[in-house]
Amino acid sequence: MRLASIAAGLLALAGPVMADEKPVLTVYTYDSFVSDWGPGPAVEAAFEETCGCDLKFVGTGDGAALLARLRLEGARTDADVVLGLDTNLTHQAAETGLFAPHGVEVPDLDLPIAWDDPLFLPYDWGYFAFVYDKTRVTDVPHSFPELAESDLRIVIEDPRSSTPGLGLLLWVKTAYGDDAERIWQGLADNIVTVTKGWSEAYGMFLDGEADMVLSYTTSPAYHLIAEEDDSKAAAAFDEGHYMQVEVAGKVAGTDQPALADAFLEFMLSDRFQSIIPTTNWMYPARVPADGLPKGFETLVKPSRALLLPADKAAAVRDQALGEWLAALSR
Amino acid sequence: MARRPVALGATVIAGAAAAALVLALTVGTLAAVALRAEFSRGLGPAEWAAIRFTLWQATLSALLSTVLAVPVARALARRHFPGRALLVTLLGAPFILPVIVAVLGIVAVFGRGGWVNAALSAVGLGPVSIYGLPGVLLAHVFFNLPLATRLVLQGWLGIPAERFRLAAALGFGPADIARHIERPMLRAVLPGAFAVIFLICMTSFAVVLALGGGPRATTIELAIYQAFRFDFDLGKAALLATIQFALCVAAAGAARFVTVPEAAGPGLDRPRELYLHGRLRAAADALWITLSAVFLLAPLAAVVLRGAPAIAALPHPVWAAAGRSVVVSVPSAFLSVGLGLAMAAAIARLGRRRGAAVLEGIGYLSVAASPLVIGTGLFILIFPIADPARLALAVTAVVNAVMSLPFVLRALVPELRRIEADHGRLADSLGMHGWARYRLLILLRARRALGFGLGLAAALSMGDLGVIALFADPEGATLPLQIYRLMASYRMADAAGAALLLLALSLSAFWLFDRGGRLGADA
Numbered sequence: 001m002r003l004a005s006i007a008a009g010l011l012a013l014a015g016p017v018m019a020d021e022k023p024v025l026t027v028y029t030y031d032s033f034v035s036d037w038g039p040g041p042a043v044e045a046a047f048e049e050t051c052g053c054d055l056k057f058v059g060t061g062d063g064a065a066l067l068a069r070l071r072l073e074g075a076r077t078d079a080d081v082v083l084g085l086d087t088n089l090t091h092q093a094a095e096t097g098l099f100a101p102h103g104v105e106v107p108d109l110d111l112p113i114a115w116d117d118p119l120f121l122p123y124d125w126g127y128f129a130f131v132y133d134k135t136r137v138t139d140v141p142h143s144f145p146e147l148a149e150s151d152l153r154i155v156i157e158d159p160r161s162s163t164p165g166l167g168l169l170l171w172v173k174t175a176y177g178d179d180a181e182r183i184w185q186g187l188a189d190n191i192v193t194v195t196k197g198w199s200e201a202y203g204m205f206l207d208g209e210a211d212m213v214l215s216y217t218t219s220p221a222y223h224l225i226a227e228e229d230d231s232k233a234a235a236a237f238d239e240g241h242y243m244q245v246e247v248a249g250k251v252a253g254t255d256q257p258a259l260a261d262a263f264l265e266f267m268l269s270d271r272f273q274s275i276i277p278t279t280n281w282m283y284p285a286r287v288p289a290d291g292l293p294k295g296f297e298t299l300v301k302p303s304r305a306l307l308l309p310a311d312k313a314a315a316v317r318d319q320a321l322g323e324w325l326a327a328l329s330r
Numbered sequence: 331m332a333r334r335p336v337a338l339g340a341t342v343i344a345g346a347a348a349a350a351l352v353l354a355l356t357v358g359t360l361a362a363v364a365l366r367a368e369f370s371r372g373l374g375p376a377e378w379a380a381i382r383f384t385l386w387q388a389t390l391s392a393l394l395s396t397v398l399a400v401p402v403a404r405a406l407a408r409r410h411f412p413g414r415a416l417l418v419t420l421l422g423a424p425f426i427l428p429v430i431v432a433v434l435g436i437v438a439v440f441g442r443g444g445w446v447n448a449a450l451s452a453v454g455l456g457p458v459s460i461y462g463l464p465g466v467l468l469a470h471v472f473f474n475l476p477l478a479t480r481l482v483l484q485g486w487l488g489i490p491a492e493r494f495r496l497a498a499a500l501g502f503g504p505a506d507i508a509r510h511i512e513r514p515m516l517r518a519v520l521p522g523a524f525a526v527i528f529l530i531c532m533t534s535f536a537v538v539l540a541l542g543g544g545p546r547a548t549t550i551e552l553a554i555y556q557a558f559r560f561d562f563d564l565g566k567a568a569l570l571a572t573i574q575f576a577l578c579v580a581a582a583g584a585a586r587f588v589t590v591p592e593a594a595g596p597g598l599d600r601p602r603e604l605y606l607h608g609r610l611r612a613a614a615d616a617l618w619i620t621l622s623a624v625f626l627l628a629p630l631a632a633v634v635l636r637g638a639p640a641i642a643a644l645p646h647p648v649w650a651a652a653g654r655s656v657v658v659s660v661p662s663a664f665l666s667v668g669l670g671l672a673m674a675a676a677i678a679r680l681g682r683r684r685g686a687a688v689l690e691g692i693g694y695l696s697v698a699a700s701p702l703v704i705g706t707g708l709f710i711l712i713f714p715i716a717d718p719a720r721l722a723l724a725v726t727a728v729v730n731a732v733m734s735l736p737f738v739l740r741a742l743v744p745e746l747r748r749i750e751a752d753h754g755r756l757a758d759s760l761g762m763h764g765w766a767r768y769r770l771l772i773l774l775r776a777r778r779a780l781g782f783g784l785g786l787a788a789a790l791s792m793g794d795l796g797v798i799a800l801f802a803d804p805e806g807a808t809l810p811l812q813i814y815r816l817m818a819s820y821r822m823a824d825a826a827g828a829a830l831l832l833l834a835l836s837l838s839a840f841w842l843f844d845r846g847g848r849l850g851a852d853a
């Protein structure tokens with residue numbers, strides 16, 4: 001069995017066997033979307049059932065790496081659709097001029113905010129939150145100042161190398177404005193360490209290195225549904241929670257405009273949306289007819305949703321980073 | 331000097347060709363990035379702080395690693411005990427671990443909730459926090475002490491037996507042996523080891539950030555990362571990468587300046603037995619071996635314990651990725667050693683000429699190169715002419731080969747210099763040039779170093795994420811990338827199992843080649 005899969009891996013080295021003449025729709029996305037454990041394989045199978053095409057995913061790092069790659073490729077890009085940017089990146093993405101209006105009649109979305117971006121369509125979203133283990137943390141903080149005053153130890157991600165890290169930066173900035181630096185100074189002694197990416201941070205948290213980790217309100221759903229472990233929970237903060245809205249857009253220079261449109265329509269269909277919750281562990285942008293998977297109803301629901309418009313997020317980023325660096329570099 | 335001008339030609343041309351490939355992948359990719367830059371904000375105070383911190387932590391890390399390596403290597407060189415060969419192989423493991431795996435291993439032992447603090451609290455002490463500069467140094471010594479130990483150990487084992495016999499016949503005490511035999515060897519070996527480790531630590535970033543406790547621990551590599559993805563300032567990224575290269579050239583030059591080649595005459599190339607008696611010395615050696623073994627093996631044990639429950643039931647894609655990683659690592663190792671051999675032979679042939687220094691400096695370059703800049707530069711170069719995903723594994727093999735080259739060179743250059751010094755004149759007088767010289771002299775004599783180089787390159791290639799993350803298509807993941815993918819989808823237990831599989835594969839590759847090189851060489 002293992003030998004067979006190793007052999008399959010080796011065969012794949014020999015190069016793909018391309019015999020059919022189907023049109024190819026190339027979708028650029030982030031790496032964890034295309035992985036065997038992400039939404040990619042199921043999405044590909046479902047779309048190819050009806051499109052009469054070959055859906056080809058190309059995965060690159062995370063959302064920010066995806067945007068950097070697109071900028072490197074410029075107008076020569078092979079991408080027809082780009083999926084996996086978030087609203088903290090869409091302003092810069094729009095400025096590249098590489099995207100065309102999506103042209104989709106937007107159905108009723110289940111987002112806590114109104115959606116009117118002409119270029120990008122959301123496919124999933126989540127709230128950033130501090131996740132903890134209920135068996136170890138009993139005195140749960142309900143705001144950043146409470147967290148700062150507690151003895152709780154947290155692991156966070158670096159905003160310079162991680163999209164959740166950037167999300168936290170904008171969360172504090174949106175909630176506290178000019179007081180953001182003071183909040184960070186208060187948090188400084190709670191921070192065990194800052195990691196390059198989400199994986200290191202979450203791994204360290206699960207190993208007991210910290211009491212809380214910056215992740216999503218949906219993270220406990222993974223443990224509940226996939227591991228039947230209900231010990232993880234996300235702390236609800238009174239300031240409200242900053243959102244991550246993940247979007248896709250059509251590349252203006254696509255040679256498959258009809259297929260790209262069909263894919264964006266498909267993206268908001270029940271087929272696609274029902275794959276999202278238990279592979280990407282985020283909320284679907286449009287809850288499918290069957291509703292959310294069992295277990296999602298146990299998740300904490302923030303009282304307020306925070307999100308900066310894309311242009312504001314881009315404008316405030318550098319200043320927020322400067323405050324973060326100043327507060328944590330002492 | 332008019333010494334032995336014959337047959338410099340082919341050897342030096344081969345070495346120069348290998349160096350050209352290294353230059354293309356390092357300086358060439360940097361140039362590709364720089365040429366794509368549209369604007370640059372230049373360096374601000376944050377970048378200068380990053381440069382200062384990088385130099386400071388790299389210097390301390392390299393100093394600690396090389397200083398600690400001396401007693402450990404000496405103890406390993408003069409003690410023979412059951413399981414010694416296995417221990418030497420295992421001690422090499424930290425160096426070839428993927429960073430993310432090693433960090434979790436270190437944290438499991440030395441972290442807030444780790445074994446050390448558990449033991450301390452059991453006796454009413456602690457807790458001890460490693461986050462900050464101590465954590466960075468701890469991790470860098472963990473990664474690099476094995477490399478330093480191997481390089482110094484090779485130096486010790488390379489001392490001809492005749493010198494020790496002569497010393498015994500002359501009634502030398504330990505102090506005399508140290509002064510006349512060991513110290514000259516160390517002066518020849520340590521500067522190079524220091525320089526290599528300094529450069530490794532200079533480009534380190536994920537581990538520095540995770541154990542450095544926050545943005546105080548910002549290195550140049552993180553600044554490059556930020557320039558790419560946060561600011562998309564390719565000019566700044568290229569500038570920072572240029573600074574890394576400049577520091578590399580300076581470090582290599584400084585190492586060469588303080589290196590004193592061994593002056594003692596050639597030996598008869600016979601195996602040597604080095605048993606020093608004295609109970610106190612034996613106890614000290616035992617202590618050094620035990621301490622280093624515990625320090626290096628405990629985090630590995632944590633990796634094994636974390637991964638063992640999941641390894642039997644790993645999902646298919648992980649095994650497929652393991653197959654790809656093995657297939658990439660073998661040609662990558664041979665390419666690396668092929669390049670290393672060509673360059674080392676040319677360096678040895680050129681002797682004290684300036685060309686040798688230039689070649690050696692180029693050989694170091696890839697260790698100071700930013701993997702992100704190499705990957706991006708290659709991407710810029712390849713994208714207009716071919717689908718990067720089609721070339722992903724081939725590009726990964728070539729890049730990994732060049733990334734391993736500095737370590738291969740560290741093993742080969744001293745060996746080939748010695749061969750040239752001991753046998754070069756005889757070979758010249760017999761008219762052994764070109765391929766015959768390789769076949770009859772170099773390949774045979776340098777077998778131990780070649781095996782070590784192949785093993786190291788194969789293991790490094792297996793464990794390195796390399797450029798695959800920028801190039802891979804969904805079905806083309808290597809094992810390290812698959813570990814990241816498992817972690818990114820919350821599957822930490824499977825990721826730990828895959829990490830153990832990677833550790834086992836890397837160590838096996840290293841062991842097979844290393845043993846292969848030593849077959850017959852010890853007899």
